[in-house]
Amino acid sequence: xxxxxxxxxxxxxxxxxxxxxxxxxxxxxxxxxxxxxxxxxxxxxxxxxxxxxxxxxxxxxxxxxxxxxxxxxxxxxxxxxxxxxxxxxxxxxxxxxxxxx
Amino acid sequence: xxxxxxxxxxxxxxxxxxxxxxxxxxxxxxxxxxxxxxxxxxxxxxxxxxxxxxxxxxxxxxxxxxxxxxxxxxxxxxxxxxxxxxxxxxxxxxxxxxxxxxxxxxxxxxxxxxxxxxxxxxxxxxxxxxxxxxxxxxxxxxxxxxxxxxxxxxxxxxxxxxxxxxxxxxxxxxxxx
Numbered sequence: 001x002x003x004x005x006x007x008x009x010x011x012x013x014x015x016x017x018x019x020x021x022x023x024x025x026x027x028x029x030x031x032x033x034x035x036x037x038x039x040x041x042x043x044x045x046x047x048x049x050x051x052x053x054x055x056x057x058x059x060x061x062x063x064x065x066x067x068x069x070x071x072x073x074x075x076x077x078x079x080x081x082x083x084x085x086x087x088x089x090x091x092x093x094x095x096x097x098x099x100x101x
Numbered sequence: 102x103x104x105x106x107x108x109x110x111x112x113x114x115x116x117x118x119x120x121x122x123x124x125x126x127x128x129x130x131x132x133x134x135x136x137x138x139x140x141x142x143x144x145x146x147x148x149x150x151x152x153x154x155x156x157x158x159x160x161x162x163x164x165x166x167x168x169x170x171x172x173x174x175x176x177x178x179x180x181x182x183x184x185x186x187x188x189x190x191x192x193x194x195x196x197x198x199x200x201x202x203x204x205x206x207x208x209x210x211x212x213x214x215x216x217x218x219x220x221x222x223x224x225x226x227x228x229x230x231x232x233x234x235x236x237x238x239x240x241x242x243x244x245x246x247x248x249x250x251x252x253x254x255x256x257x258x259x260x261x262x263x264x265x266x267x268x269x270x271x272x273x274x275x276x277x278x
Contacts (some may be wrong), residue, residue, distance in 0.1 A: 033173075034131070051152075069160070
């Protein structure tokens with residue numbers, strides 16, 4: 001018998017919080033995307049922990065769906081970053097404010 | 102003895118996970134951040150294995166640490182020194198607010214989980230040997246969760262089309278460049 005499931009949930013909470021910190025604090029869109037991946041993985045760890053807790057596989061199915069959505073999000077996000085770079089704009093999320101209301 | 106080994110593996114994977122997570126957020130060079138994220142995903146895969154989610158762990162290493170991170174590294178290499186993102190001296194109230202918001206998020210998660218399921222979380226039920234195997238996961242995907250499976254294919258198709266559209270030269274972009 002390994003560590004209690006509560007410890008896995010503590011790790012997932014920490015990962016989610018540190019990812020949120022990166023998303024809010026960093027201004028490079030690349031690092032914002034990387035921090036977003038950490039948040040998604042924190043959620044995935046919680047899903048798999050609860051799947052183990054209930055003895056049902058549905059949480060793991062949800063985690064796999066999250067993985068697919070994360071891959072799609074990375075494709076679009078990196079495409080946007082490359083498009084921004086091609087237009088010779090600064091890679092800084094604070095300066096990309098044309099759509100601000 | 103087996104108990105001790107499980108604990109040791111858990112402690113190493115957990116600290117690698119937390120340390121590399123903090124490293125991703127704090128490195129100023131995105132290349133090192135991406136490498137730290139690969140370490141983070143690998144140690145998470147070890148935790149998934151400890152939770153008897155074998156197929157998800159394998160998919161994590163193949164899809165995330167393999168495919169997605171290679172794409173990240175390609176884009177970072179393509180951007181070259183434009184990708185460098187030192188810690189900018191933004192307004193400090195913004196940084197303080199971000200730290201406060203992230204801290205309150207973590208406290209909120211811990212409190213909600215603690216209130217909801219604190220007593221019952223310590224004991225995990227006994228599971229069959231096939232729990233988390235590709236056979237069981239695939240059977241669920243093709244029976245109970247068929248709609249999620251099909252929607253995933255549409256999402257991936259939309260992302261592929263979007264990637265091609267964003268990556269190709271749009272009309273009028275050459276003049277702007």
